[in-house]
Structure formats: structure tokens, C-alpha cells
Amino acid sequence: MLKKNELALLTMELETADLSPEVYRYRTEYGVSVVYFMFDPELISKYVFEPVYLSPADVECEGMSEEDIFHAILESTVTIMHTEIIPFSEYFREFEEFCEDKDKLPIIRGIAKAMEDAEEESRVWCVTGSLRERCASGALYRPLLREFCETHKCSGVLIGLCDNDFAYLGKDNPRMASMMPSLVQGLKHIVEGAKELSDVKILRYSYETDTLSVFIGQQE
Numbered sequence: 190m191l192k193k194n195e196l197a198l199l200t201m202e203l204e205t206a207d208l209s210p211e212v213y214r215y216r217t218e219y220g221v222s223v224v225y226f227m228f229d230p231e232l233i234s235k236y237v238f239e240p241v242y243l244s245p246a247d248v249e250c251e252g253m254s255e256e257d258i259f260h261a262i263l264e265s266t267v268t269i270m271h272t273e274i275i276p277f278s279e280y281f282r283e284f285e286e287f288c289e290d291k292d293k294l295p296i297i298r299g300i301a302k303a304m305e306d307a308e309e310e311s312r313v314w315c316v317t318g319s320l321r322e323r324c325a326s327g328a329l330y331r332p333l334l335r336e337f338c339e340t341h342k343c344s345g346v347l348i349g350l351c352d353n354d355f356a357y358l359g360k361d362n363p364r365m366a367s368m369m370p371s372l373v374q375g376l377k378h379i380v381e382g383a384k385e386l387s388d389v390k391i392l393r394y395s396y397e398t399d400t401l402s403v404f405i406g407q408q409e
Contacts, residue, residue, distance in 0.1 A: 191250045196258065199227050199248065200266040202240075202323045202353045203386055212242040215259050219403050221350060221390050223326055225262055238320070263330055270318035272327030274337050274358060278304035280315040310364045313372065316348075316356040328356035328392075331399055338396040347404060348392040349373040361393060369404070 191199075204214055204222035216222045225248050226240035250258055266272070281301040288294060304313055316333070318324030327333055328348045337346060337358070347365050349357035351373045359365035369391050391404040 190246075191248065193250060193253065193261075196250060196261040197265045197268075199225050199243070199262045200240075200269050200323070201225050201259075201262050201326050203325050203350060205353065205386065208242065211244055213245050213248055215255060217259065217329065219390070219392055219401050221329065221392070223259070223329075240323070263326060266324075267327050267330045267333060270320065270324045270327070272316065272318045272324050272330065272333060274314050274316055274333065276304065277313040277315040277357070278302075280317060280321075280355065283321070310360065310362050311368060312359065313368075314358040316358050317354065322354045325350055325353050325356040328358065329401065331394070331401065334394045334401075335396065335399060338394075344397060345393060345395045348394060348401075350390050350392070351386060361395075366404075 201223045204224050208224060212224050214222050214224050224242060226242045228238055229241055232239055248258060248262075253261070278301045281297055281304065285294060285297050285301065288297060307313070314337070316325060316328040318327065328350060334346060334348075338344070341360065343360040345361035347359050347361050347369045349359075349369050349372055351357070357369065357372050359369060373391060392401050393404045394401050
């Protein structure tokens with residue numbers, strides 16, 4: 190059983206289809222599942238960032254509910270992985286440099302250019318981290334979303350969750366509402382090695398109520 194201060198060593202990622210059923214999974218109230226892991230300190234000292242996935246017993250913490258543990262680990266994930274929100278065009282420009290499939294380069298460049306030229310109401314941002322991996326769960330962190338809304342003076346955002354390395358983020362407006370489903374289904378095929386979520390979700394964050402909910406039209 191963990192002590193409360195040890196929760197800061199744990200991180201999370203979105204559930205993927207190829208993980209062992211013994212790996213600990215927590216399903217949020219809005220239907221998105223996550224798994225918990227930590228990094229091996231010995232491997233990190235050798236600059237090897239391989240996740241060690243945890244079992245249910247590994248994430249028990251006396252006096253804390255599953256919901257409390259989820260929020261504590263989510264906060265540590267944002268901190269450890271240095272989660273940030275950047276323009277998606279910037280993410281794709283970086284991705285272009287390391288893409289090994291040259292046939293995809295014209296598509297990637299086209300997407301980046303289109304995103305750079307997009308009008309404000311259809312602009313897309315990327316929730317990612319300094320390592321550009323395992324940071325999509327940062328889109329569930331309300332303080333990060335709240336800061337984005339305050340910075341960009343918007344009443345809310347739509348969030349597309351389709352890959353562990355990033356999440357799509359766009360201002361909550363009719364234009365973005367029509368775009369988000371196709372973004373989630375389409376762009377995930379561009380990224381090398383992207384893992385599809387077993388249960389894709391699009392969420393809506395409301396700045397006024399500081400809440401997350403399932404995007405209308407996506408409810409089960």
C-alpha cells in the first residue's frame with residue numbers, strides 16, 4: 190500500500206488495447222479509462238524511460254478513494270511529464286523532422302500548413318509534453334484547461350482523445366464541434382506508432398462550471 194507522498198512518483202496514460210488485463214485500469218466518470226505506471230529509477234539514471242505498469246494492489250492508498258488517487262496521479266503526470274498545450278501545427282512541424290515514412294511527409298506538411306492558416310474558430314491545439322509522449326491524459330487536468338480558457342478568452346474547449354502522445358484541443362464553437370470527430374478518426378493514422386484507444390471519446394470542458402463531460406453525440 191502506498192503512502193500519500195509516494196503518489197507523486199506515479200504517472201498515467203490512456204488505456205490502450207495491447208496492455209495486459211492485469212494492468213491497473215481506472216475508468217473515469219466521463220468514460221475515459223487510464224492505466225497507471227512509474228519509471229524505474231535505475232533505468233532513468235541510464236536515460237531509459239521504460240514504464241513499469243502497476244497492479245491494483247500497487248495503487249492502494251489508505252484513506253483515499255479511487256477518485257482521490259486518480260486526481261493525485263493525474264496532477265503528478267502533468268508535473269513529471271511537463272504537460273503543455275502548443276499549436277498543433279508546431280507539433281506536426283516537429284514530427285516532420287523525425288518521420289521515417291517519406292510518403293507521409295507531403296500529408297504532414299499539408300496538415301501543418303492548413304493548421305497554421307486556420308481561422309481562430311477552427312484552430313487546433315495539442316496537449317502534449319516535453320518528451321512528446323504519454324501526455325494525452327493531461328487533457329483531463331482541469332487546471333490546465335482552465336488556464337487555456339483564461340489565456341484565449343473562451344468559454345470552453347472540446348477535447349479529442351485518440352493517442353497516448355497527444356490530445357486534440359479546440360475552442361468550443363460550432364465549427365470545432367463539426368471538425369473534432371473527423372480529426373480524432375483521421376489524424377491518428379498519420380502518426381508513426383500511434384496506439385488507438387480501445388474506446389475513443391470526445392469530451393467538452395466548460396470554463397463556467399469547471400467540469401468535463403462527454404461531448405453531445407458521443408454519449409453511449
